[in-house]
Amino acid sequence: DAGITQSPRHKVTETGTPVTLRCHQTENHRYMYWYRQDPGHGLRLIHYSYGVKDTDKGEVSDGYSVSRSKTEDFLLTLESATSSQTSVYFCAISEASGDTEQFFGPGTRLTVL
């Protein structure tokens, strides 16, 4: 299994509070991705990174920011959490761009009350 972890695994927070999710990899892969998974929508890309300090938006990036200061860590921040951001968040990594295999982290279940 690819070495990819997410923390925390579960979080309950209140509307308006900031939240940061962490994705950590030990594979030295260049690309890292944050997805959210919601019933009826499947997985949707929030942001991705193609190198240290190089990030770009996905299809559902509003309300989220990311940072990648080291190859192994990719942080997802909800500046002011809303109930619509209640979801399961998955991090993924890949060696190269989308036509290479992606490896997924175990997921973080976030509930915003």
Place this chain on the structure above:
Amino acid sequence: KNEVEQSPQNLTAQEGEFITINCSYSVGISALHWLQQHPGGGIVSLFMLSSGKKKHGRLIATINIQEKHSSLHITASHPRDSAVYICAVTSSNFGNEKLTFGTGTRLTIIP
């Protein structure tokens, strides 16, 4: 309209049956991925293919580029195959760095 459509959405079958899950897409692609997600959440990559056919154990994935269609087959199905199977594509239309996902097929195998 979703660029990646899967069918059926739900499938229940008896142990031992031959299973087929379908994926259709509407854009030119560089690769198609099949993923598996068991209850409890973990997502595992099963196949990545851009032409022809791949086989791994009891799982077979095929793709027809001209028809923009892929199938995932499971032979001699077993209750442990119960999971959500997800199709995803990469395409220059979306930026080749990114996957676009179908909504998944929930498979339940009854002993």
